[in-house]
Amino acid sequence: MIGVEDWAEIRRLHRTEQMPVRAIARKLGIARNTVRRAIADDAPRKYQRAPKDSIVDAVEPQIRELREQCPEMPTTVIADRIGWDRGLTVLKERIRELRTSYRPVDPASRTVYEAGETAPCDPRFPAAEIPLGSGQTGHPPVLVTVAA
Structure with a gap:
């Protein structure tokens, strides 16, 4: 290639x-x-490996079942219950991926805004000289507002 x-x-x-x-x-x-x-070709070709199956794929149904029973169960306990005798890194990564689908949504973290209800503002100091009037120029703060 x-x-x-x-x-x-x-x-x-x-x-x-x-x-x-x-x-x-x-x-x-x-x-x-x-x-x-x-x-x-319009662009250079890229080498891409075919995705390989993970060793965790075989026990994922058992992990999902344990997560349904107890969403906060630690990874080490899950490893004991499914009889995992390999390294924990791969198992931890998969459990981390699955954790979000079994954890209930925090009601305090959901914020809903209607269109135009908020407008975040940030001051910026432009690098370019801006005419200020009466022949003066400078770098005054500029307020940037975006309607959400």
């Missing part, structure tokens, strides 16, 4: 230098099909 620099060089040689595919391939030491692909 070619890098971004090679991809850009191939496109530059083909578009601005009008070099043929075979000459580009010979100059850069890469296959002609790779050159053709780079010319046809």
Whole structure:
């Protein structure tokens, strides 16, 4: 797989230098099909691994069942109850992902605003000189307001 620099060089040689595919391939030491692909693509290709299954996938139904019974159960207790004999890091990460779906919503944290009901304001000090009148310029604070 070619890098971004090679991809850009191939496109530059083909578009601005009008070099043929075979000459580009010979100059850069890469296959002609790779050159053709780079010319046809709008962006350089990225390597992406196929997602692998996790070792926690097999016990996730048991974790969900324990979370339904007791949403605040510690990870170490869950590991004991499902018979987990591997490292805790992978298990902790999955339980952290699942924790939000079993924890009740905090009623104090829900705030609802109607459109236009609030307008956050922040003072900013612009870097540019602003005319202040009477031939004066300066950096006065500017109040930035955005309707929510």
